[in-house]
Structures are given as structure tokens and as C-alpha cells.
Amino acid sequence: MIKLDIILTLVFSIVMLIFMAFPAMKITEWLYDRFDIDDKWHNIMMFSIILILSLTIGLFLRFA
Numbered sequence: 051m052i053k054l055d056i057i058l059t060l061v062f063s064i065v066m067l068i069f070m071a072f073p074a075m076k077i078t079e080w081l082y083d084r085f086d087i088d089d090k091w092h093n094i095m096m097f098s099i100i101l102i103l104s105l106t107i108g109l110f111l112r113f114a
């Protein structure tokens with residue numbers, strides 16, 4: 051049952067990758083302006099926020 055939960059969470063998260071791109075761009079832009087982060091961290095931060103948001107929504111969709 052645990053393997054099925056992990057697979058379903060990842061399936062829901064993959065779908066949410068597309069929809070979480072815009073909020074991640076806005077969050078990254080806000081962090082970039084507020085904390086004066088280097089340009090080289092911009093893309094890394096954006097992709098990590100996309101992954102975190104997608105996994106969070108995937109977990110919510112699986113267990114809600």
C-alpha cells in the first residue's frame with residue numbers, strides 16, 4: 051500500500067508541475083526583489099519552488 055501511495059502522489063505531482071510554474075515565478079520574483087539574491091540562484095530557486103509546490107499539492111490531492 052505504501053508503494054501505491056508514493057506512485058499516486060508522484061502522478062498527481064507531475065500533473066501539477068505545469069500549473070505551479072506561474073506561482074513559483076511570482077514567489078521567486080518576490081524573493082529576488084526582497085532579499086537581493088544573485089542571478090545565478092534565480093533558476094535553481096524557481097525550479098525547486100515548482101517541485102515543492104507540486105509535491106505539496108500532490109500530497110494534498112492524494113490524502114484529502
